[in-house]
Amino acid sequence: MTYKMVVFDWDGTILDSTGAITRAIQHACLDAGLPDPGEEIASYVIGLGLSDALRHAAPGASEAQIALLIESYRKHYLSKDHELELFSGAIPLLKQLNAMGVICTVATGKSRQGLNRAMANSDTARYFMGSRCADECHSKPHPQMILELMEEFGIDAAHVVMIGDTTHDLNMANAAGVHALSVQTGAHPPKLLNQVPHLQSFRSINELAPWLIQTISAQS
Missing domain, CATH: 3.40.50.1000 (HAD superfamily/HAD-like)
Incomplete structure (x- = not known):
């Protein structure tokens, strides 16, 4: 082989980028009025597609909340990704x-x-x-x-x-x-x-x- x-x-x-992604997921959940999933869960979902990751991090979130989570996540992550x-x-x-x-x-x-x-x-x-x-x-x-x-x-x-x-x-x-x-x-x-x-x-x-x-x- x-x-x-x-x-x-x-x-x-x-x-x-793990730390930056984890923090962006946590901040996005708080922005959407959802519980902070904690560092362990927020980091566990890294590697999944973004919508799948956020659904795992925020179980029970509505589709409208998922859309808000995606928007907020991108805002937080993109503010730091160049660093x-x-x-x-x-x-x-x-x-x-x-x-x-x-x-x-x-x-x-x-x-x-x-x-x-x-x-x-x-x-x-x-x-x-x-x-x-x-x-x-x-x-x-x-x-x-x-x-x-x-x-x-x-x-x-x-x-x-x-x-x-x-x-x-x-x-x-x-x-x-x-x-x-x-x-x-x-x-x-x-x-x-x-x-x-x-x-x-x-x-x-x-x-x-x-x-x-x-x-x-x-x-x-």
Whole structure:
């Protein structure tokens, strides 16, 4: 099995955004007159499509309240997103994978507009050949994002690995029949990540990178 494509999650994996998203969800709930879901629940839903995430964070909210939550969330998050930074080691890893001819892609709970904005802010679009967003596909953990990326590039499951920071990512990978790796840099703690089968878990991208590069090099 040679990895020809790496599918990255975005928030909490490439971009250090978990705290900002969590706070935006909490503020949005308060703005809508709903209870603060608390940090644990607000962070747990990261990675899902925005409307699905907010429905989980605010169970029982009406459709009108969900619309208000979405508007308020975007106001809070977009006021800070330009200040967010990539995780250490993200760019060197992407550059090395590109140089090795590995296809780098993104599967994210962000909207297309949100991902485009995030890539523009971080000047990272050049490193990715493809992407799928939550407003184009079923929300994670449905496998549609990965399956569409595999079809787009003509790569079968044996040659794909997913990297993410949540159980939503790992469950999506399992549903798509591809390998998965986790990084402990985002929304879900190691104890939760380890409840979902995957190859290995790493504390950071800097820890993951040599393992992934060595594995791909050994397979070549």
